Amino acid sequence: MIKSTYNKLKLERVHESLTKELTQSIRTMSSDELAMSVFGAQNSNLPIFEDELDVTLNTRGKQLIINGTEEAVLEMGEILSQLEQLSEKKIAIQPMDIINAIRLSKNDKLDQFIRMYEKEITRDYNGRPIRVKNVGQSDYFQAVKNNDIVFGIGPAGTGKTFLAVAMAVAALRRGEVKRIILTRPAVEAGENLGFLPGDLKEKVDPYLRPLYDSLYQILGVEHTGRLLERETIEIAPLAYMRGRTLDDAFVILDEAQNTTIQQMKMFITRLGFGSKMIVNGDITQIDLPRGTKSGLIHGQRTLNQVDGIGMVHFDSSDVIRHPLVSKVITAYEKQEKTGKENNEK
Known part of the structure; x- marks a missing residue:
């Protein structure tokens, strides 16, 4: 019985080690414009991906070198594909678009990303479209x-x-x-x-x-x-x-x-x-x-x-300000919930 339990634990640890094994993928952006939009000025957008998806990113020209677990690298690839489709629609990619794609992916709603941009409400006084975010x-x-x-x-x-x-x-x-x-x-x-x-x-x-x-x-x-x-x-x-x-x-x-x-x-x-x-x-x-x-x-x-x-x-996932604002709101909501639970005890 002891040997059986030990072997089971050993197998679980091996499986855990395999699932966390790092992999690398290289993605080449279809244009310099897309690369600039996704990477940001001086690669300023890359920390957004790294913080949210637990990947490590480096660039070489139009290439994006992605390191992380297989699951994280695959998720990153799916998000990049959505951003490419957005670029093909002649929509300039902003940091908020990247954040939205990541949030949708985390909620298993990435398939809704492109559809959101098809809903143009009106245009501002400079002629720029106003869409849902x-x-x-x-x-x-x-x-x-x-x-x-x-x-x-x-x-x-x-x-x-x-x-x-x-x-x-x-x-x-x-x-x-x-x-x-x-x-x-x-x-x-x-x-x-x-x-x-x-x-x-x-x-x-x-x-x-x-x-x-x-x-x-x-x-x-x-x-x-x-x-x-x-x-x-x-x-x-x-x-x-x-x-x-x-x-x-x-x-x-x-x-x-x-x-x-x-x-x-x-x-x-x-x-x-x-x-x-x-x-x-x-x-x-x-x-x-x-x-x-x-x-x-x-x-x-x-x-x-x-x-x-x-x-x-x-909710906090719908916040369209700096991504830190969403985290602040979540932290306050958690604190208020904990406070209520403590008061009820």
Whole structure:
């Protein structure tokens, strides 16, 4: 019995050693442009692959020398094939594209990589296409197409606000709506509104700055200004929505985690004919006074099964900022989960 157990352990160790045996592959990029895109300036993109895939990379001209386990080298090859296909579509490869391909591969969804780039939402003021950046955004885009009200719930950096504004601009350009209305609750986060200078609009404008930034990036500052003057685009605090019915409009509520239950109900019931409504928020960043329930959390639970309302949940893998941001969010989520578990004991 002892000898049998020993032989079994020995075989397992031999198998483990074989599976970890290193192998090498040499991949030649199809063009200098592709090599530059994949490798990055002075090989700046290579550490992204090395950190995420546990491979060691070196370059020689257009050649990429890949060292790692057989599994890691094969995965690297599949990702490079997807990036090559992207390049063939005349789409310039950015570091974020590489990160997205790696994340999809880790989730066994690499086959969705190219399909994401076929969904062009609109173009910015320089004529550059705006597309979904990951699976979460793709689901979000589809949900808005299929529903009149959509909740986008997830951490900062997932592109919820920018993508919602891009879809609103696209709908306006196609003549599907007559105006865009963007709103946020003016919740005090460390500052007292009463001590800020100016009238109410001037006091809340800093809270609405991310919405302005998204519009400037898509439409340009001058065109955005003209549309604001004509009131084709309206940016206002949530309190301005009370008593209105919003027909033929694309309406976006940002930072919805800072609404009360009453405010959320008030906002949702403003929906008029020919309108779309998006509710975005991050339930981990609530600035409401202690004891006040978030309208986003309540709305999510209350409206989850209502036909015509879409619910899209983003997570840290959908973050489109620096890859370290995704790791930071994951670390905080893990810490919060551990804290809750300890409190329950």
